[in-house]
Amino acid sequence: MEQLWAAPDALTVRAVYEQVSTTRDLAYTTVMTVLDRLAKKKLTERERDGKAWRYRAAAPREEMAADLMRDALDRAGDRREALVRFVDQVSDEEAALLREALARLEEREG
Amino acid sequence: MEQLWAAPDALTVRAVYEQVSTTRDLAYTTVMTVLDRLAKKKLTERERDGKAWRYRAAAPREEMAADLMRDALDRAGDRREALVRFVDQVSDEEAALLREALARLEEREG
DNA sequence: ACACATCTACGACGTTGCGTAGTAGACGAT
DNA sequence: ATCGTCTACTACGCAACGTCGTAGATGTGT
Numbered sequence: 001m002e003q004l005w006a007a008p009d010a011l012t013v014r015a016v017y018e019q020v021s022t023t024r025d026l027a028y029t030t031v032m033t034v035l036d037r038l039a040k041k042k043l044t045e046r047e048r049d050g051k052a053w054r055y056r057a058a059a060p061r062e063e064m065a066a067d068l069m070r071d072a073l074d075r076a077g078d079r080r081e082a083l084v085r086f087v088d089q090v091s092d093e094e095a096a097l098l099r100e101a102l103a104r105l106e107e108r109e110g
Numbered sequence: 111m112e113q114l115w116a117a118p119d120a121l122t123v124r125a126v127y128e129q130v131s132t133t134r135d136l137a138y139t140t141v142m143t144v145l146d147r148l149a150k151k152k153l154t155e156r157e158r159d160g161k162a163w164r165y166r167a168a169a170p171r172e173e174m175a176a177d178l179m180r181d182a183l184d185r186a187g188d189r190r191e192a193l194v195r196f197v198d199q200v201s202d203e204e205a206a207l208l209r210e211a212l213a214r215l216e217e218r219e220g
Numbered sequence: 221a222c223a224c225a226t227c228t229a230c231g232a233c234g235t236t237g238c239g240t241a242g243t244a245g246a247c248g249a250t
Numbered sequence: 251a252t253c254g255t256c257t258a259c260t261a262c263g264c265a266a267c268g269t270c271g272t273a274g275a276t277g278t279g280t
Contacts, residue, residue, distance in 0.1 A: 027270055037266095061188075062194075065187075069179045071178075072181075072182060076175035079204060082173075082175040082176050084214065086179050088215065089177075102197055102205060124256085137242085140241060142256085142257075144240090146257090161248080162255085162257080
């Protein structure tokens, strides 16, 4: 159900429901429950808008992916080894992106 | 239950059980079931040894971590963005390890 | 004021994965 | 024959998840 995050931001339940309805046949309440549960898990934030709530992804997809990568790395034991294996798996393009990201980091940190 | 992988390799159920018993109070059959389930999920391989099976981790902890990192990255949408965020989260030491791993990769690939 | 639509809150049900464990059956050793 | 050791199969409780229904509050049109 995470593809709700593909939408821009701060949507009302109704809006998400309409959106989702185009591809899946779900009840309005189902969408609501999911949104609520995600909010409870802090994966989503919500703010009042009159009677209704507006939900917004607490963090973009990319941040979530990064968090998951961190979690995975933390379970590794030998982080060096894990990182080596990771870059081994990665495509050339991704390796280039990684180098780029690291370069940018270095530059920022001085 | 994954800390069974801390052990070296190719252990019989009995051996794993003995090992685990030192820190946790589990039934022999419990260990067996867990091993069996892990085997079904291909996280472990087994080979006959007389009547019994010997189990071996299909991949070391670090490989598993690397796989998880890959999975996370694949769910990112914008991989560049995800990698940037990832290196942002990472400690200095880990960033260094990453650079090292990338350097090694480059060297190997030419 | 009343009916109707729209929301939220809360509970419920089935499925799945997991940790734990018991029982049954096979087989070798004593 | 009886034990001990193994595997295979089944089961139970629990949590998470996807799905949804019902109840109650509140706003809107006539």
